[in-house]
Amino acid sequence: MTSDGEATGGGHRQGGAGHQTGTVALALGALGVVYGDIGTSPLYSLKETFTEESHVMTIDRINVFGACSLAFWALILIISVKYLMFVMRADNKGEGGILALTALVGRSNSTGKKAGLLVALGVFGTALLYGDGIITPAISVLSAVEGLEEVSTSFTDWVVPIAVIILVGLFIVQRRGTGAVGRVFGPVMMLWFVTLAIVGLSKIIPDPGIVQSINPYHAVKYFTHEPKKAFLSLGSIFLVVTGGEALYADMGHFGRKPIMFGWYGMVMPSLVLTYWGQGAFLLKSPDDIESVFFRMVPESIVLPIVILATMATIIASQALISGVFSLTAQAVQMDYLPRIKVVHTSSKHYGQIYVPLVNWLLMIGCVGLVIGFQTTSNLAAAYGIAVTMTMAITTLVFYRVLTDSWGWSNAKAMVVCLPMLLIETGFLGANMVKIPHGGWFALAVGVVLMVQMQTWRRGRSLVAKRIHRGxxxxxxxxxxxxxxxxxxxxxxxxxxxxxxxxxxxxxxxxxxxxxxxxxxxxxxxxxxxxxxxxxxxxxxxxxxxxxxxxxxxxxxxxxxxxxxxxxxxxxxxxxxxxxxxxxxxxxxxxxxxxxxxxxxxxxxxxxxxxxxxxxxxxxxxxxxxxxxxxxxxxxx
Incomplete structure (x- = not known):
């Protein structure tokens, strides 16, 4: 999703050292906008893999190595290969995101029911992102505030109220814009990723054997050890790549090269180290699974880490909120939504906008989820299915772009897209189990918004015909x-x-x-x-x-x-x-x-x-x- 930090991908072509300096600066900015969601996943993803009620896993060597292997290869195959290597090349005049990708299909030579179906799927994928925009701030902030329980058990009853106060405050300040505080987003997230790497390394060095999980053999063995539970756990393992769509959606703000630079230079190494570190820690302290990340940290610095984690989740939430604002503006311009009040909070950067109606609806949704679900574990059941569906839809639409816009043969396009779709279908199948336990929320938001978007577009077309008649x-x-x-x-x-x-x-x-x-x-x-x-x-x-x-x-x-x-x-x-x-x-x-x-x-x-x-x-x-x-x- 697009968010604050205006800098279009086509506007940074410089020469020599200037080009390198510009890339580094944009990569730092991308840390605070693009990677907030995926960067806060270590707070809950591996924990949920082993503790989700539908598939409580035994914490043993096979399962820990298998989970770490799956996390590593999910980051490689979905983020590095699918998005960075392929999908991000399908830009719409520098802009990314599923709505921009759908527009490419709309203007290609595609005709008939198949093209119409793909456009409808693209609209549904867009609608699902609104559900993600509600759930992500709620689960991110709640997961960080839960770290206070490691400081003192007296905070237990205050976790939900504190999370609600933070979220309400976050939405209240939206009307003022994020230009001033946005400058610190990148440095704070850099500190967060460095912290993830250091905490992970501190547990890997005493037990370097966990690095063996880079071998996909351990992922295969994971499925043969406890097959049913292993499959169901994919719904939780998928949480390590939520935020992947943001890389593509924010391409228009930062450009493909800075996003790749930030991923390979900082984000991916930090995430891999922290997941491996959590795995090594769990093998020695399996009873600490309920708060694995914060218990890896020395007690003397738990509170500063909780504060840093809270700042990181606020930044991740801000990126999602700004992204939903931008997505709404796009949908209105493309006549998928009625005209809606949009306030520009910066005279210098068009990308910094505020949509009052959407802001308050998001706030009500986020606060309602925190109060209704109470804990990260409960909320995790509602998370993942919308993102998985959106990623699968992106793959289907991308296939059409390859064949129609790029002129690829069906066979060549299938070689690229079929493996992606198979992986995402596996994750989607596991996430389907979450529907009765909270996954219905994201689907309901997506269906309601899709009906509205399609109804509005069809209605406007009919009105135009009636007006033009005669x-x-x-x-x-x-x-x-x-x-x-x-x-x-x-x-x-x-x-x-x-x-x-x-x-x-x-x-x-x-x-x-x-x-x-x-x-x-x-x-x-x-x-x-x-x-x-x-x-x-x-x-x-x-x-x-x-x-x-x-x-x-x-x-x-x-x-x-x-x-x-x-x-x-x-x-x-x-x-x-x-x-x-x-x-x-x-x-x-x-x-x-x-x-x-x-x-x-x-x-x-x-x-x-x-x-x-x-x-x-x-x-x-x-x-x-x-x-x-x-x-x-x-x-x-």
Whole structure:
């Protein structure tokens, strides 16, 4: 998921030492944004592998070596191979993430039901990430605060209240932006990863035999030792790679090379060392499994480590929250969600945004999960299934990109994607067991949001068809009113199709019998790429004296600021003065009717979503004192 820390992948090409310095700086920034989720997994993943109620594992040499081997190879095959080697090459003009990947399928030569199904799967994968955005902050913060129980048992009753206070505080400060504190995210996470490595090494050095778990033979032996429990434990082992999607989603902010540099130079070695260290520690102290990470630490520094862990989980949570904000903005721009209020918290970095409605819904969800599940062990049952499904969907969509956009043969694409899918299917199968124990939550969030997204997109398509029915072309319409009286000023008619006569223009002429000296028919489209350069956003066509068609194109990561874009237009005969402009926009009153197109439930849902949508005035940054709205009734 994209988050704070604006720096696009294409903007860092320097030469020599400057390039290396830039890569290192971006890699440090990526530590605080990209790797927060995967970096806090050591707090609970190996513990849950052995203690999850559905598969309580015996802590012996075979199981410990097997679990450590699986953790190592999951990091290699899913993160290093799938994402860094392959998927991150499928960028959409530098932007990553499942929604951007789905857009690639949408604009390829894919047609028919198969392409439609893949796009629908991509939308479902996007919807599932919202569930992840609720669960990750809850489980991350709770797992860190539980470390206080190692400081004193008197903290036991305070774990949940403290976690709730931290989460509420985190969501409250979102409206202020994260520009200031964001500068310390990277250094804090670097300290966290160094700590993971040191703590792990302190247990590996006395018992270096655990390094043998690099041999996949131990993973195979793990499944033959306790087959049923071993399979079920995959749902917990998968927790070591949650956050893998973030590497791909945040590619637009940091670029592929800095993310790879951070992974191989710091993150992966630290994670491997800490998991191996936990394994070596468990072989000597199996009774410490309930809080394996914190009990590896000398008692004298447990409290500082708990504080550092809490800071790391807050940073991980912030990255997920910012990512959900960014994902929402993308979905709105691509017309998968209704217009929603988006606040830009930085005048310098567009990527730093705040979405009030989403923020409060996330807070309610996170706090509700902490209060409802009480412990990390209980909450772990709800975690994993959404991420596993999203990863599997990413593989399916990536396969289509390989064959349609990259021109690979089906056989060649299958060689790459089939092993990925088999691994993820195994993890998904194990996670399915979690559905009755909490996994249903993430699925419910995903299904509800997918229904909303598909309903909104279908509804908007039907509304456009109803509005356009019976319309006359703008050129023919102007021929009929060529001798119309002209008045001073500029009239801007916002309409989806600039080739048609906007209803607001038709109504204005019927009632007022005048046409402004300068008249613009402005349409706004969202491109299937993240950003459109400022100089390429406007296409102007003169269709009559003083009358212009203006087609504006914004990327799905751009802010659709219409007045600012129009001010930059330099075209003969087109004058734009803020003090002499009047914007005419349509406001449709949508009602459910008997016309074919949507089932009754979907119609009523769409009507409800439309009523709650943010106004076009605010969405397009129009000056409220210069807007004239023209209402119309549309039956779907």
């Amino acid at each position: 319309e006359v072309g703008i050129r023919k319409f102007l021929d009929d009113v060529e001798e119309m009286t002209r008045v001073d000023g500029t009239a801007i008619f916002m309409f989806k199709d600039s080739d048609k006569a906007p209803p607001a223009l038709v109504n204005n002429l019927e009632h007022n019998k005048v046409l402004h000296k300068t008249t613009l028919i402005v349409s706004v489209d969202t491109a299937d790429e993240p950003r459109v350069p400022a100089g390429e956003r406007a296409l102007i066509t003169r269709i009559a004296p003083g009358v212009f068609q203006v087609q504006l194109r914004f990327g799905f990561m751009d802010e659709p600021n219409v007045p600012a874009t129009l001010r930059q237009i330099d075209h003969p005969g087109l004058e734009y003065n803020d003090d002499q402009v009047t914007y005419f926009i349509g406001r449709e009153s949508i009602v459910a009717g008997k016309a074919p197109g949507m089932n009754p439930l979907a119609e009523h849902l769409f009507v409800l979503l439309n009523r709650g949508a943010d106004s076009a005035v605010r969405f397009f940054n129009l000056p409220t004192d210069r807007v004239f709205e023209v209402g119309s009734r549309v039956e779907i």
